[in-house]
Amino acid sequence: MVIGRSRATPSGRSPEVVLGELLRDQQARFAEIDPGLPRAVLPPPGDVLVVGAGSGAEGEAAAVVTHHSWPAGSAPLLWSAAEVTELHPVLGHAGRAGADGVLREWRARFPGPVRAEADSAAVVTWPSRDVAAARAFLDHGLVPLAVLAVRPPGPPPAVPDPDPALTVRPAVQGDLEACVELAMHEIAYSSMVGGSVLRPDAEAVKRAALRERWTRGEPIWVAERDGLLVGLLECGLTDTSPGTWLAGLLPAGRWGYVNCASVRPGQRGHGIGHALVTTALPGLQPPGARGTYLYYNPPNPISSVFWPRHGYRPLWTLWEVRPASALR
Structure with missing residues (x-):
């Protein structure tokens, strides 16, 4: 009690x-x-x-x-x-x-x-x-x-007209600074349409968080075109059980999640986000998984359309x- x-x-x-x-x-x-x-x-x-x-x-x-x-x-x-x-x-x-x-x-x-x-x-x-x-x-x-928002297990959406010049691959340590740059683009955008705050030390905090994610072996995917990283998807797997912070939010079991999705400004709207999600989703729903979840901002005119198109629907709303x- x-x-x-x-x-x-x-x-x-x-x-x-x-x-x-x-x-x-x-x-x-x-x-x-x-x-x-x-x-x-x-x-x-x-x-x-x-x-x-x-x-x-x-x-x-x-x-x-x-x-x-x-x-x-x-x-x-x-x-x-x-x-x-x-x-x-x-x-x-x-x-x-x-x-x-x-x-x-x-x-x-x-x-x-x-x-x-x-x-x-x-x-x-x-x-x-x-x-x-x-x-x-x-x-x-x-x-x-x-x-x-949550998505039940299922095949990833088809990517319309995939770009043959675009490569999606796991990130490596040498990609760290490019990943930090992409993450900062996402924070800057979300600070205009959501709860993110562009603080003076944001870059250092994000760099440390990415290093920790690599140390834990959590999947980080990047999209590359002509030698330039143009997209980032930070992911993970977690278990919901009594006593965990997710216990009151998601049914018990194994869940995949997306922590950060970012596409370089000027490159958005060209299928990069679709390619990242399509590549990452199979690994986020191993056999027996309940599904995947993520957070997005309803005022965001991009994510509020993108994620529902990929099968995610709101379960909980954070009022603030x-x-x-x-x-x-």
Whole structure:
């Protein structure tokens, strides 16, 4: 059960009891709205809040609030604010009314560092198909800044008119600086249409992250034309099991994932991304794998079209507002 700070509930029941009751309803709700969702689980430890009139009352809902501070030079700062308050709702069947209630209570409980920091964000991750809650998120100023999208196992899409001059191959250590350059193009673009942040040390952080990926033996694919690297696809494989950070987001099992996809400016729209995905996808869905997943930004006019064409569909939406104090 969740351990954390809490306040008395309107019904006099302990917050832990309310969370448990609402979780059972939330599990049923998730199964109704999207069969691709895993079974709903309790939120991580944090500050528990409960709103509503009492046991079984319409609109009764709960949530857990957590706070993250990312130090300078850490990889999450490439896509996250430095101070983050995150809401983990347990709405049961309360829908829009319950979401509205926990959002109002959440704002009242922002930690001091989040409230005062310009480099801050308020974040909620919620099933993409729950449009009732989405309405409440929009009403409070949250933006659907990213989605976790999934693709079931299956053959890769056909590449129309493949370019005979284009070669897709595994990256080697000598490609490091070219891969860093390609990754920086992706960060710069995403910072205009998503949650990425083009920070002064971004290049050094990305270089270190790529070196670590090579050390772990994770697949990195590059596209090359006339001796120039024009595309990059960073990938990996992971297992979802109880206790892992993905346990509440994806059904248990083996999953492939795409961490970063980038095509050099001026080369986009010529099939390079298609060629990279077509080459990488078979290795990301070994026998028994549940599928593949990735994150993309709905405001991105390229990725929001490209990934659905390749069979990916939103499972979870990451709602965010920066700075956190802009939450209504």
